[in-house]
Amino acid sequence: MLEHIEARLPGWLEASRKRAAEGQVAAYIPELAKAPQDALGITVIGPSGETVSAGDPNMRFTLQSISKVFTLLLAFIDNGEEAVFSKVGMEPTGDDFNSMLKLELVEPGKPFNPLINAGAIAVTSLIHGDTPAEKTARILQFFRTAAADPALTYNENVYRSESATAHRNRSLAYFLKDNEVLGEEVDVEEVLDVYFKHCSVDVHVGHLARMALVLAFNGRDPVTGQALIPRRYVQIAKSFMLTCGMYNASGEFAIRAGIPAKSGVSGGILALVPGQYGIGVIGPALGRKGNSTAGVHLLETMSEAFDWSMF
């Protein structure tokens, strides 16, 4: 069923790989700087589990900001819509993903959306569990179910590297505490620890594709038939992916590709074609706004060729 993609994918992939030269591998988390600049891999999964891959689909990388979509979904499941939106807004920022500008500029200092770092840290604080370890375990379990891999876990080296150098995220989190977005009962360092761990979950593009497939089918895994996430929450998550998933390049990606996607600073992109496919891409070299240059090019090429735009 994926033959039409399979036939053309290797050619497109090699053309997109050249775009890696325009980007740079993220270095602010030292462990991420080790990734190969011009790696590029993709996996596409259809509703009966049929799969097509090209390039470097076995390369391991960490979820980074892609995890934010799924912690948001778990926060909705744990707390409901109203409680989550009391902590984060619904709007794009136009600023970098780790910006703290609007937390001071715009009252009441609530993060604009759950996909920027400040918003994701606030969302992580809402995940249920008596201890940080229990919260991390619940998040991992949720990711494992969505990715259909019980072995999914975080990469200890990336976690340590991120935690040791996260001065900016610490500033954001303490700012949120002062703004009372993180409440009285919240221990900032504990929330950050859970956040670093869910950002460090180790995957390959097949995991992203499978997680995306669940979203493409509104929360029901079409391969197993299992209902995993309420449709309403998936609807909200996909809206955020479209408006904020590629940070302040989300408008451009919506115009050029027109599909919900979420990128991470490791170079991963989780994308989906509603009702059709889940897609995972990895290309570690990032453009100015933090998205994989080669990965974005590949998705835009495919969307144009197959008329995937939702609009």
Ligand SMILES: NC(=O)CC[C@H](N)C(=O)O
């Ligand atoms: N853009 C990203 O992927 C950012 C996630 C990263 N863990 C951070 O907090 O900085």
